[in-house]
Amino acid sequence: MxxxxxxxxxxxxxxxxxxxxxxxxxxxxxxxxxxxxxxxxxxxxxxxxxxxxxxxxxxxxxxxxxxxxxxxxxxxxxxxxxxxxxxxxxxxxxxxxxxxxxxxxxxxxxxxxxxxxxxxxxxxxxxNQLERSIKNCVDDHGHIMDGASSKLRTIRNQIRTYESRVRDQLDSFTKSKSNMLSDSIVTIRNDRYVLPVKQEYRSSFGGIVHDQSASGQTLFIEPQAVVDLNNKLQEARLAEEQEIEKILRELTSYVQAxxxxxxxxxxxxxxxxxxxxxxxxxxxxKAAKPKMNQNGFIKMQQARHPLISNDEVVSNDIEIGQDYTAIVITGPNTGGKTVTLKLVGLCTLMAQSGLQIPALDGCELAVFDHVFADIGDEQSIEQSLSTFSSHMSNIVQILEDVNHNSLVLFDELGAGTDPQEGAGLAMAILDYVIERQARVIATTHYPELKAYGYNREDVINASVEFDVQTLKPTYRLLLGVPGRSNAFDISKRLGLSEGIIEKAKSMVNEDSRSVENMITSLDQSRRQAESRFEEANQYLIEAQELHNSLKREYEQYIKHKEQHMSKAKEKARTIVDKAEDEAEAILEEIRSMKDQAQVKEHHFIDAKKKLSDQKEQFKDKENEPRKESKTIHQFQPGDEVHVLSFNQNGHIVEQKNDHEYEVQLGILKMKVPTKQLEFIKRPDPLKTKPVASVKGSAYHVKPELDLRGERYEDALQRLEKYLDEALLANYHQVSIIHGKGTGALMKAVQNFADEHRSVKGKRFGHPNEGGSGVTILELK
CATH class of the missing domain: 1.10.1420.10 (MutS, DNA mismatch repair protein; Chain A, domain 3)
Structure with a gap:
């Protein structure tokens, strides 16, 4: 390649x-x-x-x-x-x-x-040692820190002391001799502190002149009084540079090691x-991982050219290398034949480079020794070659190197010369490449190649679909169907008279008409088969979804039924055993007193028999259906209810349909049939704060907020808004789900709660409420 x-x-x-x-x-x-x-x-x-x-x-x-x-x-x-x-x-x-x-x-x-x-x-x-050594000496801005060495700290303290003393002395000059200065400031020249002195007062300061203004009216003078201090400051700065250089050399030696x-x-x-x-x-x-092989087999479903935008790209199914090793695509220009060639070639190169390809899962591609392509107008002005000569030179080079593990892409094979000679060359070239067992995809205009695939078992015809009604290509690749010319249909749609079209048809030989009729018949059959396949496939998908849904619901029903029945039986047995023990104790106590009470023994036997009968009756009722709500109440969101099937209290969140409500039980929400609900009470509207409304309807906020997966800032913003809504809904307690993770989100929620004026208390959830992954907030 x-x-x-x-x-x-x-x-x-x-x-x-x-x-x-x-x-x-x-x-x-x-x-x-x-x-x-x-x-x-x-x-x-x-x-x-x-x-x-x-x-x-x-x-x-x-x-x-x-x-x-x-x-x-x-x-x-x-x-x-x-x-x-x-x-x-x-x-x-x-x-x-x-x-x-x-x-x-x-x-x-x-x-x-x-x-x-x-x-x-x-x-x-x-x-770790190297990282610590560097970070102990260098700050985030790339500066050597004072603590890099004790000597550097001492030197920098000296520098700050000298700078302070120099500035103090110069500041006294700016106050006492301000009239002699061009400006009452201390500035720096040649790394030394100086004053801007007017030219005429040069002799009043003594010292060293370091610079002058462009006009010559101002001299930048280092007064004699600070020369010694400036000298010491410079010596300290030099010592600082030397110490920094020493530190850098030491750190560099660590890097070298x-x-x-x-x-x-x-x-x-x-x-x-x-x-x-x-x-x-x-x-x-939106690519998929291809399965790779070395057998020259390519199979892609709904493959898309990666360089065409999603709004314009058309997906195609492409397969080559198993039942056939060559595809000949015929049809008019601008139909998408060249795009198909480039799609196969580019996806092959991407796959062999370790990149996933834009197609559905389950695609398969081959690893080729060579990918050859002759695409586009390769006319060479420098070599004085025509388009045909340029293409043929390229093809000659391909034919010299092609082998059984090659992918060859020919665009408009044999074009640029006499149609009959070009068609003959195209078929001969294809025969040569196919004999060498290479994989080849070729596009052509020549009608002679439409029959090429029918005479060779390793070749399949293909075309790019063209919509005669809109006079536009659909860019869909049709394997097994050669391309139609569509010239007569397009001319008719554009308004060419019937007489001219009929005369043109009469001039076409019988073989060509037979081929076109055959292609038309194939196209109609294909469209009908595709339509029926899509319809059958849709029925299959819907049936499978319905089957899976019913299966899941049935399994869930059986699982919950067995769990609830087992718990109920165990609870009933415990109650009966306890009652029996208590009754037996009472009977023993009475028996011990029978002489005084003149009670006969058979009375005790009768009482014990009645107790046993009651126990048997209770056991028989274990398998009876659970008690259901005696009356169907018209529930409203917020109503406190008792769920019979779970023997727990909760409150209504919303009505799902005529026979089912969504109920909040602790941190869990579940759909419960109406007949399993008993009304307990409804919040007093006089004691309830008005609830915010959205577009005229009551707006109900949930008693929990799930922040898992949120960014830190977004989570706090959502939490603040949610607490406002919960207060409006008159909730006294809400659950904030933050998960465990690194603990950062948990800390953020708890810190926020500590500072919020309307939160009077907080705690982690109990094990049945989510544990430390949930924070329960009590609201004022």
Missing amino acids: NEKILNQLEFKKIKEWLEGHAATSLGKELALKTFPSTNLDEVVQWQEETDEAVTILRLKGHVPLGGISDIRPAIKRAEIGGTLTANELMSVANMLYAVKQLQSFIESLEEESLPIIKGYIDELVTL DSEELRHNVDLLQKIDYIVAKGKLSRQL
Whole structure:
């Protein structure tokens, strides 16, 4: 595969898109070097990498790659004995910090299968000592801090003392001799503090003249009184520079000692950024991971050309390499034949470069040794070659190199010369390529090639659909159907007289008419079959959805029924056993007193028998249907109710239909049949604050707010708005669901609650309310 082929298929634009998704200059460098591989194992590895990145982006939405930069030049300078700047050292420290952030991020995905990316992450080296050494000396702005060494701290204290004393003395001059100064300020010239003195008062100050104004009327003088102090200040600054240089040399030596590990980290981070960029491109293109083979088999469903916008692109199904090895696409210009060629070629190059392709899941592509293309007008003015000669020169080169593991794309094969000779050449060239077992897709105008596919079992005809009613192509690829000329139909639609059209038809030979009639019949049959297939497929989808829905509901019903029956039976047995024990104790007590009470023994036997009968009756009722609500009440949102099937109290959220309500039970919401609800009470409207209305209807806020997955600022904004609405709804208690995670969102909710004027108390949820993943707020 050479650059010319890549350019013809516009692979460069894909690389530019990929570069745009890279987060660092390191990743961008690899993106621009993207090139298809002809090694199946390597391509499969690349595809797995990309798919792992897509998985991470689907789960997390991003990968933290901030702080990573290309520190390889700095590492090289450290290795050859140079001294790194503070900014270069900070770049090294930032990279090491980014390594730890990335490792922590990937560790949070421990349940996901990401063997390749996790393998790269495990190879990263955390040089904590080097990172600490740099950050103890260099601040975030690239300045050496006072605490970098005790000597530097002492020197800088001296500098500040000298500066203060010099400014104090010069300030006294600006006050006592302001009339001699051009401006009552202290300024700096040649790194020394000076005063702007008027020319005529030069002798009043003594000292050193460092500069003068453009007019010569102002001299910038260092008064003699501060010369010694300025000298000491300069000496201190020089000592500061020397100490900083010493600190930088020491830190550079640390970088030099760890240069091998640092370079290894850079290489791994570059790979990771590149892999993530591939994943981002996949998400942009809504692409799918292709299964790769080395058998020359291509199968794509609803494949889209990646460089055509979603508003204009038409999806097509394409298959080649199993039942047939060649596709001949016939039909008029502007129908989309060339786009189809480029689609197959570009998707093949993308797949062999480890990029996912814009098609449905389940697609399969081959790894070819060569992808050849002869597309577009290649006329060469410099070589004085005609269009035909230019194409033929290119084709000759292709035929010399083609083999069984090649994909060949011919656009308008044999065009640019006599139609009969061109058609003959086209068929001969196709025969040559097919004999070498290459995969070939060719487009042509020649009607002779419409019958080509019927005489060769390895070839299938195809066309791009054309709507005669609108006189526009639909760009749909039709495999198995050769293209019609449509000349007569189009002319008729445009208003050409019937007489001229009939005369033209009479001039067409019988063979051509038979071929056109055959194609028309095939097209009609195809449309009818497609219509019936779509209708049958829709029925199948609806039936499958209904079956799955009924199956889920039935399984859920059986599960809940068994659970509730088991709990009810256990509770009933406990009550009966307890009652029996209590009754037996009472009988024993009475029996002990029978002599005094003159009670006969058979009375005790009768009483005990009655008790046993009651127990049997109670057991028989265990299997009876549960009690249902005696009366059907017209519930309203907010009504407090008792749910019979769960033996718990809750309140109505909303009515779902005539026979079902949504009920809030603690932090759970569930749909409950009306007959399972008992009315308890309705909130007193006189004690309830008015509820805000939206477009004239009552607006009911839910008693819980789910903030999981929200950004910090968005979560607080939603929480503040929600509390206002909950207060309007007269809620005394609400549940804020923030999850556990890192705990940042939980702390934010609790801190917000502490400062909110309408929150009088807070607590974590009980285990049945969500535990520490939920904060319960009590409202005033």
